[in-house]
Amino acid sequence: MRQAFARAVIAATSIAAFAGFLFSAPAAEADVLRIGVLGGKAVSDDFAAQKCLAHDLADGLAAPVQILALPSGDELRQALIVGAVDMTVLSTRAYSALWRTNPGSVQPVLATLGRGGSMGYRAVALSRPDALIAGLENLKGKNIGFADRRSMPGYFVPSVALERAGLNTERDLKSVQFGGGYHATLTALESGAVDAALTWRSDAGSDSVSGAGPLQRFQVTSDANFTEFWRSPLMPNGPVVLRKALPEEIKKIVTDRIAALGETAPDCLAMAFGLPVTGVFPVTHADYETFIAADHKRISLSVASN
Secondary structure: OHHHHHHHOOOOOOOOOOEEEEEOOOOOOOOOEEEEEEOHHHOOOOOHHHHHHHHHHHHHHOOOEEEEEEOOHHHHHHHHHHOOOOEEEOOHHHHHHHHHHOOOOEEEEEEEEOHHHOOEEEEEEEEOHHHOOOOHHHHOOOEEEEOOOOOHHHHHHHHHHHHHOOOOOOOOOOEEEEOOOHHHHHHHHHHOOOOEEEEEEEEOOOOOOOOOOHHHHHHHHOOOOOEEEEEOOOEEOOEEEEEOOOOHHHHHHHHHHHHHHHHHOHHHHHHHHOOOOOEEEEOOHHHHHHHHHHHHHHHHHHHHHO
16 A cells, blocks of 8 residues: 555645644554645644544555645645645536646545435426427427526526537527526416526435425425426536546545445534535546536636626
């Protein structure tokens, strides 16, 4: 294991504004696994929240685990790129940003389960039952309601899906309306002002669209009956990422140990990651490709409007 670390871990000497604390295994070696967390000096004194995770990984690797606190997401991503950090948890958007600038520098291995076991969300397209819309291809010549021009699930994710289905929103749709919010868009669908509306639902399972979301909240005060005719791939919660250059043996040990903690001690992960974690589930880069495409479109449009 010592040789594997020696080949893979790059010494961190040029990253400013982080602090470290070592958690050593009983037979600790000189090589170190570095976990990056956000917070800077605010969390760097004793890393109490990360001790459970760090001790568990140190035991599994028979090597020290170091916690590095960085003050910003940009510095955390830079630390991953230069090899100063070997593992961290990123938001979905932070992972997208890292992939755009340094594709392949990290490998997502697990994602966190949120409250109620939510794996993330899915954008969904709804119509009234009498509309006879069976899929995105049936939207040609229809009036479409998006939630907001800035909304990832209410605009960017479904607009990417429309493009992949061969539809041009300016040429092929009768009209595109932005309701200014999910409730307004669903109200427009209920009234017949639009033929289809885009919203999202929380995903509490691999093929589920149950859970909290705008549609559920809307249905509390409305008896509207909508038909879901499309759903996006799962947009997973943010991933646990490992530096791609780490040896496969190390990546497997770390992944397996965190997965086991997700089963037996999710509270340990919740403290370490600073998130409402109820478990973890396996992911790969492919699970984030749709989100990354939608995020790229969001940035492209933002740059074009400036």
